[in-house]
Amino acid sequence: xxxxxxxxxxxxxxxxxxxxxxxxxxxxxxxxxxxxxxxxxxxxxxxxxxxxxxxxxxxxxxxxxxxxxxxxxxxxxxxxxxxxxxxxxxxxxxxxxxxxxxxxxxxxxxxxxxxxxxxxxxxxxxxxxxxxxxxxxxxxxxxxxxxxxxxxxxxxxxxxxxxxxxxxxxxxxxxxxxxxxxxxxxxxxxxxxxxxxxxxxxxxxxxxxxxxxxxxxxxxxxxxxxxxxxxxxxxxxxxxxxxxxxxxxxxxxxxxxxxxxxxxxxxxxxxxxxxxxxxxxxxxxxxxxxxxxxxxxxxxxxxxxxxxxxxxxxxxxxxxxxxxxxxxxxxxxxxxxxxxxxxxxxxxxxxxxxxxxxxxxxxxxxxxxxxxxxxxxxxxxxxxxxxxxxxxxxxxxxxxxxxxxxxxxxxxxxxxxxxxxxxxxxxxxxxxxxxxxxxxxxxxxxxxxxxxxxxxxxxxxxxxxxxxxxxxxxxxxxxxxxxxxxxxxxxx
Numbered sequence: 001x002x003x004x005x006x007x008x009x010x011x012x013x014x015x016x017x018x019x020x021x022x023x024x025x026x027x028x029x030x031x032x033x034x035x036x037x038x039x040x041x042x043x044x045x046x047x048x049x050x051x052x053x054x055x056x057x058x059x060x061x062x063x064x065x066x067x068x069x070x071x072x073x074x075x076x077x078x079x080x081x082x083x084x085x086x087x088x089x090x091x092x093x094x095x096x097x098x099x100x101x102x103x104x105x106x107x108x109x110x111x112x113x114x115x116x117x118x119x120x121x122x123x124x125x126x127x128x129x130x131x132x133x134x135x136x137x138x139x140x141x142x143x144x145x146x147x148x149x150x151x152x153x154x155x156x157x158x159x160x161x162x163x164x165x166x167x168x169x170x171x172x173x174x175x176x177x178x179x180x181x182x183x184x185x186x187x188x189x190x191x192x193x194x195x196x197x198x199x200x201x202x203x204x205x206x207x208x209x210x211x212x213x214x215x216x217x218x219x220x221x222x223x224x225x226x227x228x229x230x231x232x233x234x235x236x237x238x239x240x241x242x243x244x245x246x247x248x249x250x251x252x253x254x255x256x257x258x259x260x261x262x263x264x265x266x267x268x269x270x271x272x273x274x275x276x277x278x279x280x281x282x283x284x285x286x287x288x289x290x291x292x293x294x295x296x297x298x299x300x301x302x303x304x305x306x307x308x309x310x311x312x313x314x315x316x317x318x319x320x321x322x323x324x325x326x327x328x329x330x331x332x333x334x335x336x337x338x339x340x341x342x343x344x345x346x347x348x349x350x351x352x353x354x355x356x357x358x359x360x361x362x363x364x365x366x367x368x369x370x371x372x373x374x375x376x377x378x379x380x381x382x383x384x385x386x387x388x389x390x391x392x393x394x395x396x397x398x399x400x401x402x403x404x405x406x407x408x409x410x411x412x413x414x415x416x417x418x419x420x421x422x423x424x425x426x427x428x429x430x431x432x433x434x435x436x437x438x439x440x441x442x443x444x445x446x447x448x449x450x451x452x453x454x455x456x457x458x459x460x461x462x463x464x465x466x467x468x469x470x471x472x473x474x475x476x477x478x479x480x481x482x483x484x485x486x487x488x489x490x491x492x
Contacts, residue, residue, distance in 0.1 A: 001017035001018065001019075001020060002020045002021075002022050003019050003020065003021070003095075003098070003099060003102070006299055007096075007099055007295070007298050007299055008295055009199060009202045009203060009206070009291050009294065009295060012092070012095075012199055012203065013203040013206070015095075018117075018120070018121040019095065019098055019117040019120050019121060020117075021098070021102060021110075021113060021114060021117055025102050025104070026110045026113075026114075028104035029101070029102065029104050029108065029109070029110045029113060030109070030110050031104070031309060032104045032105060032106070032107060032108075032307055032309045033107055033108060033109050033110070033180075034309075035107075035307065035309035036049070036107040036181070036182060036307050036309075036314070039314060040063070040066075040181060045060055046182075046305060046314050046316075047304070047305050047316045048182065048185040048189075048304070048305060049066075049107070049181050049182045049185070049305070049314075050063070050066060050181065052069075053073060053185070055400045055401035055402070055403040057403070066180070066181040067178055067179055067180060067181070069181075069184070070179035070180070070181065070182070070183050070184030070185070071151060071178075071179055071184065072184075073144075073184040073185060073188060074144050074147050074148060074150075074151060074153075074179070074184045074187065074188065075144075075148075075151075075153065077140045077141055077143075077144035077188055078141065078144040078145050078148055078153075078154065079132050079141045079144070080128060080129030080130070080131060080132040080141045080142055080144075080145050081129050081130075081131045081132060082129050082130040082131035082132075083129070083130045084127055084128065084129060084130070085128040085129065085130055085142065085193075087125045087157055088200060089196045089197055089200055089418075090125045090126060090128055090146070090157075090196075091120060091125065092192075092195075092196035092199050092200060093128070093142070093143075093146055093192045093193060093196040094116055094119060094120040094125075094126075094146065095120055096192045096195055096196055096199070096298050097116055097143070097146070097187070097190065097192045098113055098116045098117050098120065099298065099299070100190055100192065100298075100300070100301060100302060100303070101113045101116070101186060103300075103301045104309075105301045105306050105307055105308065106182075106186040106301065106303050106306070106307065107181075107182040107183075107186060107307035107314075108180075108182065108183050108186045109180055109183070111177075112150070112177065112179075112180075112183055112187075115150055115174075115177060116150070118174070119149065122172065123158060123159065124149065124156050124158055124165075124168055124169075124172075125156055125157040125158070126145055126146045126147075126148060126149050126154060126155075126156050126165070127145065127154060127155040127156060127157060127162065128142050128145040128146055128193075129141070129142065129145060130415050132411075133193055133194075133410075133411035134397065134399060134404075134407035134408070134409060134411065135191075135194060135321075135322035135323075135325070135326055135407055135408035135409050135410030135411045135412070135413075136318070136320055136321040136322055136323075136404065136406075136407040136408050136410075137189055137304065137320045137321075137404060138188065138189040138190045138191055138302060138303065138304075138320035138322070139190065139191060139192060139193030139194060139322075139411055140188050140189075142193040142411070143187060143188045143189075143190060143192060143193060144187075144188050146187075146192075147184070147187040147188065148165060149165035149168075149169070150176070150177045150179075150187075151176050151177060151179070152165055152166040152169055152175075152176030153165060153166070153176075156168050182307075185303065185304070186303045188303075189302070189303035189304045189320045190302045190303045190320060191297060191302045191320060191322050191325060191410070192302075193411055193414065194322050194325045194326075194329070194410040194411055194413075194414045195294060195297050195298050195325060196414075197329075197414035197415060197417065197418050198290070198294050198297075198325060198328075198329055198332075198414055198417070199294060199298065200418070201329070201332065201336075201414075201417045201418060201421050202287065202290060202291050202294055202332075204421050204425070205287050205332070205336055205421060206287065207482075207485065207486070208336075208339065208421070208424055208425055208428060208482070209280065209283060209284055209287060209339070210249075210486045210487065210490075211425075211428050211432075211482050211486050212280055212283075212339045212343065212424075212428055213246060213249045213250060213253065213276070213280060214253065214432075214451070214454055214486055214490060215343065215428050215431040215432045215435055216250070216273075216276045216280065216342075216343065216346065216431075217249075217250050217253035217254055217451060218432070218435040218436070218439065218447065218451050218454065218455070219273070219346040219347075219350060219431060219434070219435040219438070220250075220254070220269075220273050220276070220346075221254060221257055221259045221260065221439070221447045221448070221451065222259070222350065222357075222435050222438035222439045222441075222442060222447070223269075223273065223346070223349060223350055223354075223355060223357075223438065224259065224262065224264055224355045224356075225264075225269040225273040225274070226264050226266070226268075226269055226274075227250075227251070227254050227260050229269070229273075229274040229275070229276075229277070230247045230250040230251045230254070230276075230277060231247075231251070232244075232247065232248070232251070234247070235247045235277055240281055240282070240285060241281075241284070241285055241288070242280070242281030242282060242283065242284030242285040242288070243277045243278055243281030243282070244277075244281070245281065245284060246276060246277040246280040246281040246284065247277035247281070250276060250277065252450070252490075253448060253450055253451055253490060254447075254448055254451075255448055256448050256449060257446070257447045257448040257451070258445050258446050258447075259442060259445050259446070259447050260448075262445065270345070270349060271342075271345075272342050272343075272345035272346045272349065273346065273349075275342075276342070279338060279339075279342050280339065280342075282335065282338070283335040283336065283338055283339050286331055286332055286334075286335035287332065287335065289328070289331070290328045290329070290331065290332045293324055293325070293328045294325070294328070296324075297324065297325060300319065301319060302319045302320050303319070303320060304316055304317060304318070304319060304320050305317070306319065321407075321408055322407075322408035322409075322410030322411070323393070323408045323410070325408070325410045325413070325414070326392060326393035326408040326409055326410030326413045327393045329392075329393075329410060329413035329414050329416075329417045330389075330391040330392060330393045330413045330416075330417075332417055333385075333388060333389050333413070333416055333417045333420045334389050336385075336417070336420050336421055336424050337382075337385040337386065337388070337389050337420055337423075337424070339424050339427075339428070340378075340381065340382055340385055340420075340423060340424040340427040340428070341382050341385070341386075343378070343427050343428055343430075343431045344375070344378040344379055344381075344382045344427055344431075346431060346435075347371075347374070347375050347378050347427075347430055347431050347434050348375055348379075350434050350435065350438050351370065351371050351372065351374075351375055351434060353365075357438055357441055358370070358441065360372040361434060361437045361438055361441060361465075362468070363465075363466055363467065364467070368467055368468045369468055370437075370465070370468070371433070371434050371437065371465075371471070373471070374430050374433065374434065374471055374475065375430075375434075377430065377475070378426075378427050378430045378431075381423045381426055381427050382427065384419075384423060385420050385423050385424070388416045388419055388420050388423075389416075389420065391413070392409040392410070392412040392413040392416060393408060393409060393410065393413055395409045395412075396408075396409065397409075425479055425482050426475070426479055428482060429475060429478035429479040429481070429482050430475060430478065432458060432478050432481070432482070433462065433471075433474055433475060433478045436455055436458055436459065436462070436464075437464065437465055439455060440464045450489060450490040450491065451490075453489040453490070454486070454489045454490065457481075457484075457489060458478070458481055461477050461478075461480075461481050462474045462477050462478055462481070
């Protein structure tokens, strides 16, 4: 399928196709490259094209050494360490790099862009490491590792196994490439590591924000919380978009619930129930803001220098600087952590022995400990998220002999956000596990039709806990259950 000219998070969330580069894009890339080749016949100096890199930018390179210069760049910058980047992120990096180079301003040859597309289409995933990028000049170290297989170097994951890149290329009849002038720099400059992680986080957050409303509504009903705080009138007079949307979804999720019709003694419920529209809604608004920034980024040209064949100019600038991403990825981590924080408080209240529910939701409490330690786990994860929310974007460190004297640290913001989002799914999974148990203990009373549908689907994966058992297995099953699209059950 042809990659759309403009990518969105929603398109990427549903993308399950090979990349086809349309002929008109190939022609544009070729025209841009031809312009650069003509410029290289002059005696002009262009950063990174016929000069050294970073603080070596004033060292001119001879024409017969330009290809070696680009290969040296890729090899010398492949300095990543730490854990391997998950393959789902690697695929996004490949796709986003193809899309960025396809804008036709990077001075690369069409065959280079096509080879990256071929790697994506055939599932050849370069082994990339988490650590090494400062978030300016782009994601140098991760993108160098992504680019090594083009040269027949480095390792790749292919069909569930790790291989030397040269072996997989040979098996598939693909020869290692020789880079032309500028191509190594075009591959390494860019924000595709940060934006790959950020895109994944947004796709996942869009699913989890729905699940947070569902697990929150299920918990509210099981805890005999009132539905009045979700009334439209309250939110009409403070009309934040996310708050309005959350209140509406909670009303729809609880509509027709017999548990809501039961008499409630309390005048008000704790904030973790009563303020779900305000808290969940604020997170939704942040997700929308970050989504807008990310969509601008993934449709931009973020390497350097940029080749403007249509303006007869080759300009060095700083489009690789990850500051827009760093700030917003930090912001999103805080917003997502709050979804987990408020969910943990609901878990705590449900196991606290209030409102007719047994201590720790344990049948025969004392002999059984029930969900006592599941709450500990949720609290531990919430605490870790707080630590991970220390912003990376306020940090900087001088590099390249002072030439690169202010960096974004957006890569650290991105990898921290990844961990926060994963953690939030685990907390919501524990809430679903606890809420389902509390609902069982309210039987024969039922909740609403959509929440009963979620409960029924969940109970096919995790059964009611009639006595203590190894809860880890249930918690992992609940975490996996939240990979499902929740809209298939709630339809609201």
